[in-house]
Amino acid sequence: MINLLYKDFKLVLHPTNYIFLAFPAMLLIPNYPAYVAYFYLCLSVFFMFLQARENKDILYSSLLPIAKTDLVKGRMIFVMLFELISILIAIPFAIINLKLFTISNPAGIEPNPAYFGFVFIMFAIFNWVFFTGFYKTAFKIGLPLVFAGASILVFYATVEMLVWIPGEVSGFLDSRNPSTMLFQLPILLAGILIWIGAGYLTQRLAGKRFAKVDI
């Protein structure tokens, strides 16, 4: 599996993917929706697949001594590592945001543990819809992006609604208070577990679909 990750790192990753990894710095933009950085990150995953498709990565990889289902598993792990790194990069910016800005973000949720929990769930949704859609054909990439993009937009609207509607839920989720944020950690943990579980199921279904694709 490490070889597949190395392959994607050396051949599939485009320099712009590194730039997208820096997008969590957008958390320092005042009065700006915190999820936008991760919309771009999902777009970056799409570019990764586009880069691979245009360079006939599927053909190259299929000639290697690797089962087709493992190719999907390898790409899933690669994308999830990419997503994890983006979260790790975001954490310092989130801390700076919480220290630097004194007033609550009027554009939506604060960069607190609940936010990161929701980002993990957003990744889980994106990965599920995009991977299972793409690996049906292993070449049609536009529609899977449209569906995956629409899915995370619906999710974004739903979780931001919880923040926008005044009340206890909003007060809890939108908090910048350190003691409240401590109680948000279960949301973060749940997000991570959903992301990992969905990742496992996604690569299983996408792998089954890809095994039936003729190259």
Add this chain to the structure above:
Amino acid sequence: MPAINVSNLCKKYPKFYLDHVSFALDEGYIMGFIGRNGAGKTTTIKAMIGLVHHDGGEVSFGDVDFQKNENACKQEIGLVLGGVDFYPKKRLRTITNVTKRFYSDWDEDVYASLLKRFDLDEDKRIDELSAGMKVKYALALALSHHAKVLILDEPTSGLDPVSRDDLLDLFQEIIEEGERSILFSTHITADLERCADYITYIRDGKIVFSEDRESFLNRYLDISGKVDQLRPELESHLIGVRRHRFGFEALIPAHLDLDLSHFTTAKPSLDSIMIHLERG
């Protein structure tokens, strides 16, 4: 134990049917896989190595069933599907450094000697290579991990005569020790006259013959003569008759009990057999 055993391989497309393809190749031999464009050569090869999901049949390499152990089989197979046309902007060095990690038996010395033999520069990018050089690079990758079976789809297309000659010599060297086998598809049948031990001929998705080259060539005779010599009892046996101003040319089954002394007959070439059979 055959090095390659394909049994009743089927694949149905809306307008094409790979119909119960079966053949076997023993260790230490070269098999030429011939047929016209669209006959099913590439589809067969792709179905053999899992690139195309087949509808039925079995493929095994040595005693290992491909479907049950794809990875182990692929470690033992060197694959060349035309030239290298992936990652055109990457350097050869980068592609090789990635590829070699996947093979437990990768041999850096063999790879270096092949680069030298094929005059390949690792600093070049894939799209800086000519069609022939792309094939050579694909071969260098396929031959550097001690594959026991080489499956080559049109490996000589795009090569100049000198490179083709060198490649055919290389094929002979590879099988000399008797442990490695080569299956290669081609429509340049002259290559097979030089090096193939067995010929498998596919037509419209069906295997017509799969046997040793001499038996294949001895099945038929090239026959030519004057048109007015054509009698109905002879004409009914002729295959792919071509009439021209000076007479006719055709193929005829070799072991018929007919008097052919008034005609010119000769042992056919693979090209001639294929052309006349395809003409029908």
